[in-house]
Amino acid sequence: MISETPDVIAATGQASMVDRLYDSVMNIYRNHTFRVTIQAIITVWAVITFTFFLIRLMPGNPIDVLVEQIMVAEGIPYQDAYDRVAASFDFDPDASAIDQYFDWFSDVLRLDLGTSITSPGTRVVDEIARFLPWTLFAVGTGLLVSFVLGIVLGMMMAYYRNSPLDHILSLFASFMTGIPNYIWGLLIVIVLGIQFNLFNVGALRGTYDVSTTPGFNLPFIKSAFEHAFLPIVTYVVSTLGGWMLNMKSSTMSVLNDDYVNVAEARGLKDSRIITAYVGRNAALPLFTQLTISIGFVLGSGVVIEEIFVYWGLGHYLFASITTRDYTSMQGVFVILVITVVFANLIADLTYGFLDPRVRVSGQK
């Protein structure tokens, strides 16, 4: 043994403390939940910062838009309208975007998305709170229905592969995925609503029937479903095919897996094999896609909600864009990005509960 001088011991002792600190920090960072959460937060920050500046760069400004509206409605000259509008806006088109960004961002940290530009005094958070539930309702119901339906039909296709049923459902699925969702929406309106007059497109506009009182009561819930019906049908029709085909291929690969064979050889009942052995395993990869599609469907809601005049977040976003209400636009983006990123995060973190294989390492 070489005897060490006190100096050396002190130095190594210190170093090991630093090391330990570093190690403990790294250990926290290595914690999967912590790491992916941090990554998600950074992603959200980066994306909303990016979109902030992007949005400010858009040509046109909210004042001009409102001026135009007032001129048309009231027949007053441009200059009068401009003076009037500019006076009632606390919006300065020439303000530095950087300054605005820091103001805005510090507000966001306080969970405040600012006030609407075109409606001074109205908090964007309140507006989003008004529109978002309807979109979540329609998109959520639509995705849920199509997911469940897609899983069932997809499994049927896999079980009866190469049968006429499979061929018909495949063709059907290709049709459904092939046609863009807003085209579905238009087809529903034009063909079913107008040509065949199966339902009153006009009466189904908006989010609920005005004669009802919002709250937990039957007529309101009924009317909410009625009004959301066409958007939901569109969401279902446009996403169902994807689930079916994914579920089919997923099921087919699971059917080739040994454990299904073994389960059959073990004499298990078909119902047990289909649910616990085939269905559960085949549906696993679809859950990740479900979260991805939430983002996609929310994003495409802009067109769908415009077509059906369904007053959800997409409608609000479109209105904000056309009126160049930057803070509102930005607010919607923040919500959308957070939804998408955190949906993925939640999927990532909860996947372990669905699939024990990733539970231990916390990673696929």
Add this chain to the structure above:
Amino acid sequence: MSEPIMRLEGIYRSFRTGRTLIPVLQDINLDINELEFLCLVGESGCGKTTTGKILAGLLPPSSGNIYYQGRNVRDLRGGDRREYRRSVQLIHQDPYASLNPTQTIFDMISFPLLHHKLVSGQKGARKRAAELLELVDLTPVEDILDKYPHQLSGGQRQRVSIARALTTNPSVIVADESVSMVDVSIRIGLLQMLMNLREELGVTIVFITHDLALAKYFAWDGRIGVMYLGRMVEVGKTQELIRDPQHPYTRVLLSAIPEPDPEKTRTKRHIQLRSEDIPRLTELPPGCSFHPRCPWFVEGVCDKSVPQLGIPASSNSSVEVACFPVQEGEKLQLYET
């Protein structure tokens, strides 16, 4: 003995998956002599394939030196380096994965020929390709050349990949489990063809396998290296090693292998391990990595430091072994099964 054609010196290699570091190879030292038959034997995960890839220059070692014809590969630059890469060829285990399904046999043989300007023009390439196919007993050549891999049988494919490896006139061929996926009845033919290449082309062949019997057959006049969990535990002349295995692991292996002879295999004595679980590479035990399973484990010795390869003092053979008790000349008693 003349200068070894290749030499591995203190090779370490680890892989990173996610945030964990897996030490796949640790301190591998190996000489490969010109024209010798050398077999690397071990179970899956012992690092034999990684060793093969490092030899063939397909993987850089994490540390350590590789010498090719006496020159450190790390110092080779430009043409020399390419020359080295071409001179050491690897033949993969899976004849289905090692041939590009989108290319014809002629394509895959002619690409390196033309790329390295070993022949001139399509005609030359075709002629040379035919020669190579004949060399690996693939006839009729003209039938084979324009076929796609999926039109060939497993044995034929493996011959094609050998022919492809020969395009660059290698001096060393590393055959990684090259017959294990081929039907039993034609394995020997393939192996014999490989052995003949040494005679015909002067190629040194390193044969990697998990099958000791096959290794014995192949390297009867050569050497066998036994690997366990990333380390070389025993290296020596085949005949000596088979007759008198030194390392406990080698002994356990030899005792565990069933043999194609009912009486012999049923009367064979099996050495019982202390534990049947193989440690994970990420959680290697301290000291000799075989010690948790080793029937001859000596507490305080085997679990303290890692034994190095060496010829036991008492031994009269040339077999090098990495085991403290053996090196110290202890006579190991076989346990009864």
Add this chain to the structure above:
Amino acid sequence: MNKRTLLTIAMVVAVALLAFAPLQAQDGAVLNVAWPYTVPPTGHFNTFAANGMVLGQYQDLHEPPLAVLLWASGEYEGMAADSFGWDADGNYVVTLVDGVTWSDGSAMTADDLMATFNLFRLRGDAVWASLTGIEKVDDMTVKFVMDAPSSLAERLILITNLRPASVYGDLADRAAMLEPGDEWDALLAELTEFRPEVPVSGGPYKIDPASITEANLMMDLNPGGFASDIQNFDQVRVWNGETEVVTPLVANEELWYITHGIPPTTEEAFSSQGIDIVRSGMNNGPGLYVNFAVYPLNLVEVRQAIAYAIDREQNGFVSLGESGVAVEYMDGMSDGLSEAWLSDETLDSLNTYSYDPDKATELLTSVGFSKNDDGVWVDDQGNTLSFELTFPQEFADWSAAAENVTAQLNDFGFDITARGVPFQQHPQEVYDGNFQMAIRNWGLGDPIPARSYLEAYNRYNGQGEVAGEAGSVGIGFDNNVSYSGGEINVFDVSNESAQGVDHDVQAALVTELAVSYNELLPAIPLWERYTNNALNRNFLSLPDVSDPTFANFGGGADNWMTYFILTGQVAPAS
């Protein structure tokens, strides 16, 4: 019976009650109209700020206007104003009608008028460009002080909708004492963010805040409010939404009158259903603007040739059906204004540029242009007449007009490429002079002719102080023009013509403007937009379409519908 059973029964009853509650019939007559509004929390009851519950033309129903101009006669009819007129000093004096109370119980007095105008001042409304002050003469009378009388100031005063001092008085009083500065700005911000808790109405109807939903809101009869005693309806239901929302409601006969511009296709569907389409002039429409910096568009002959080469009737019809009425006199005003302000000789002398390709060819040939082998015109400098025509693509009628203009001009031998531009951005491109040809609006929905010229001479021509756009290039038309009547500055003349109260003086100036415009064509008006309001007379009884009031502007102020309501002429159809 245990607790749970009781609870279950209670819940069932509650649900049943809730389920049937909305089915209770609403008694009394309801007038169904429509205007897009913003639902709270975005929407609110501050009618000075954006997104306030103004309800457009139906503002008249809860915040009565002082007077309504009857366009056909050019006379003002007093509403909240009992009497009004110029005094000897050239100031304007308005006396309110007596006995009207706001829905919060306060009486409608001169204080309300003072509050309204003080806040207009704070807000920077145009009327204050003419006013130097306001004075309360007595409880019901206010004097509007100004340097010189002008018919513009009169109009701006009289179309004002009264706001209650009980709500805005505090802010107004503070505003009255301020001059522009930081405090002013702060007060302005306070005004825009001011949110009255309840709407206070002084008109025949008042908004029921509890009834506001995404779909519609109810206005209840407001006893004591202006004209409330002559109403034939107990309630007004204002449906929310833009055209695509209200169209089906009209078809379902749930909605009886809309001011929304509807596509001609809908019009056809409506009229086949027996719904009337009411057309009244808007005094404006799309025009073809050219960039005077682009040769040879700055040549008057070329602009005239373009005017001849376009079949404006066709253009109007494809764009807006029967509501796209070709402009006849081509003098920068609507034809209605032209007929009202110009003498017959002047009208006769105006070139109507009726569709005449030969004339156009002649004009172009006269300046040395010729057609090349491809049938495309080549100017005297050897360049083909290739231009880009931009238009705001979101406006369905303008985009159709642009398409059709392009097709027609190309047919004539121009080489025009049309390009749609987002509507938010299109004016900017014109301000910046970053265009060759553009479809923008001409005219203004205002009975004062001078104001029709603001678009061409001011807004799009970088004149005056268009806020934020000062120094813009615009179309690059020289406002100092020389025409058959002499040399004038058209911008100055148009300003001048709105001053004073002498109709003859004004008419002479307007004639200068009209004739010079007609000769020089700073822009080429295509057609005038007429409303195509759907009016279902199966449910509504109101004067026949021959009533002169229908000549009133179909947009904001002076609207005939609110006029009929305020005067008690609208009733449920028997």
Add this chain to the structure above:
Amino acid sequence: MSFISSIFSGIWSFLKRISKNKAGFLGFIGLVIYFFVTFIMPSFVEFDDEANLDEITGPIGSRIVLAVNVDDADRYHTLEDLAGKTVGVVTQTGGPTFIEPYEDTLTVEEFSWSSRREGPGIQAALVALANKEIDAMLIFSKSVTEFIDNQEDPELRQLFEDNIVISNPTLGPSHLLGTDTQGRDIASHIVHGGRLLILTAVLGGLISTAIALVLGSLAALFGGVLDNVLTAITNLILAIPRFPLLVVLAGLISFDNTLFLGVLIGLLGWPALMRAIRAQVLSLRERDFVEAAQSLGLSTGHIMMREILPNMISFVAINLIFSITFAMYEQIGLVVLGLAPISDYTWGVMLYFGRTRGTLFNADGASMALSPVLAIALFQVCLVLFARALEEVFDPRLRSAV
């Protein structure tokens, strides 16, 4: 075997294989038809950009109606039949210009048609027709016939029923898909409106696929920092809801060119595919034959182009098609919202106009919106069917059985 001939034999065997998949073959045939209609036919069919007010079968409310005296019912069917006759024209806004092409051969008498339901104009015209003062009457509104049908004045009704026949209510040349609000032939617009749209979509698809291919390959082949950076960027872009981002970008860049829109869509469309390609290259890179090529000293370029790429080509091709459908989806989505250039008359723009000009909600005018909707929908379906067939054709499990 030469490269070219192997391409041809590849195409041939591909056609043979795709024809085995019925749906895929259908899609393929559909695409061929689409190619013919949108790329070949425009040379033969003229783009109808001239407003023809007497040919509006669409919704503008002026479908032309020819009323003739019962005695002449079999004599007049088209405008040409009216040469030299006295014809009453009942319009509100218009004058004789509406029938300008025939103006030389007609003597026209004008009646005004007021917006009021009981306008004197139509009544006077009907009387004139019944009295044979004029030979025929042109009415530029379908609602007029309904007005006559709904006529409560028994005298007028009788007058009409006894004396007048509505002859051939759709005058003028026939239009396969009817005409739009300006009387222009929708079929010609469909023929002309596809090429640019498809080219733009293909451009967008190609660009995003190319970017995905290059970046994915680079990330996978070189790994390390480059991989990390590219992956991070990809994840960031994926976090932005794509369609709203496009909406903002479309407003920001404010294109004046449809193809440019394709470029933008392409520039944004690569991240998801890049991930997939990266994963593909990563897995292919680990394949033994790639290692063998490395060992044989073949260059990285050779390895990428000859060893890896051919094995991904089906994957890339299928994803290219999906990228194309997606690019088309986004392009038309933007147009429908009015956020993309509408200067070029594509199906998307037709749809936009169909929507903004109110034909969506009018059963008679639906052709204007429905035609492009169906053109787009069927095209997309063809693409998807074709791509799915490709997936099956290229499925290695199936191929090994061939």
Add this chain to the structure above:
Amino acid sequence: MNQKMNDDVVLRVDDLSIVYRTKRGNVQATTDISFDLKRGEAMALIGESGSGKTTVSLSLIRKLPKNALVTKGQVLYQREGNVRDVLKLSKRQLREFRWKDCAMVFQGSQNAFNPVLKIRKQFEDTARAHGWTDKEAVRQRALELLRLVRLDPERVYEAYPHELSGGMKQRTLLALGVLLNPQVVILDEPTTALDILTQRAIIDVLNDMQKKLNFSIIFISHDLSLAAEMADIVATVYAGEIVEIGPVNDIFYDPQHPYTHGLLTSVPKLDHEQDLLTSIKGAPPNLITPPSGCKFHPRCPYVTEKCSVDGPPLAGDKPEHLAACWHKDALLKAREELAQEVAQ
């Protein structure tokens, strides 16, 4: 055809012929396969890949792929004097038959367990499917069996499949296989892809279990050594036919078929001598268009014209050792020559 079955025969395969219908044609996967399996006996089917041995094993529990067609033959099981043809069982009977009468341990048991269910659940599922619902009893039985296969029973029973190593999974599957006391256990390549030391453990466990539970084993392997160690009876399968069948010692020391002999001489031993090995020339035949006569004739060193015309019958001097070859004599002679060569 002998329908009478001795009491000690648990399984009889009788003239079993199976065809796979594929796009390229019909594949004659097995032709006239017949054998008896006695109680407590271990039988090995030896052959190369594609020889049809897996088809035979799958047909024993009627788990053939959909495109397979049994053209001829029967698979008879005898339990307590009842003889049943598996190929004629109803769907329900079949389900009950599987695992209770005949369990099958598939090749590559790495994926034999549903990854999302605990081992416990999978034991319980199996038990419940056969009407055994007492979870505690299942647990006791399972723990006992897991102990028998030398696993830590408590830990493994509550584990997810991915928490077990390959060898552990294989042993767990063996335990699951005998959960319901089957009389026949089919093992498809039971040790392939396992490490030598793990293989050894599996072999030992199997021998132990068979001794204790007295079931019969059919195992399928290309590994002659495994057959030598474990089997009582060995059948060599070539091109869908059994070409030789007999007691293990007879097969290894006295092979009567050139193919069996060829296999034996192509496998190196761990002797302390160098082996004299030879490959069988050629490659296994294509079963869509199999060779005429004896299917081995194209590869056989002793081939005569007769071989390509007539297929030799499965016959032999001893009733328990049969081989299908016309030229057993020639083979015997060659073997003697070889023995001499080795001796030198």
